[in-house]
Amino acid sequence: QVQLQESGPGLVKPSETLSLTCTVSGGSISSYYWSWIRQPAGKGLEWIGRIYTSGSTNYNPSLKSRVTMSVDTSKNQFSLKLSSVTAADTAVYYCAREGYYYDSSGYHGGNFDYWGQGTLVTVSS
């Protein structure tokens, strides 16, 4: 059973950089897209971006200028950096695997089949 676990500081000061790591266990990190998703308290889900095991990335345009993702296949980990944070970046941050399947019409991907438990990051001085 694949498991994901987020780790990183729970408190970040305004204007600094938020850094989180997701460790994948129970399966290989290879050949999948891995995403970061966040959820402010009492609000909906926001996709931040994703990284493939080759290092290829896609970022949400609304955050693109501040986001950097990386992957370390030797450690089965991938990471998120979000720079110049403000209080608006306070949220629960989830890492998730993007699952896929094949049927008669070909490849289908884009669903998040495994999630970490989430980690609360608060931006405050």
Next chain:
Amino acid sequence: QSVLTQPPSVSGAPGQRVTISCTGSSSNIGAGYDVHWYQQLPGTAPKLLIYGNSNRPSGVPDRFSGSKSGTSASLAITGLQAEDEADYYCQSYDSSLSGGVFGTGTKVTVL
């Protein structure tokens, strides 16, 4: 910034059927991209409920079903149970964002 619209809340008595709509546009659902649904119980991470418009992962009861037509999708819960009280989100891919997009979320209340 959600680009998929859901009703804020739906409710029903135990045993009833409820449906949740998810309305998108020509850059996501209308472009033919799959719709997926998630259930989020209070204080927990979302759980994949329906993938590829209408497929249930192993372990998801067949009371949950999904469909898609045009620029919209729907999640139906039949035989509503107290344990179904949760927030539900639809999700798809958006070509203008080159990434995933979520719905605004719907809170299901069991009366």
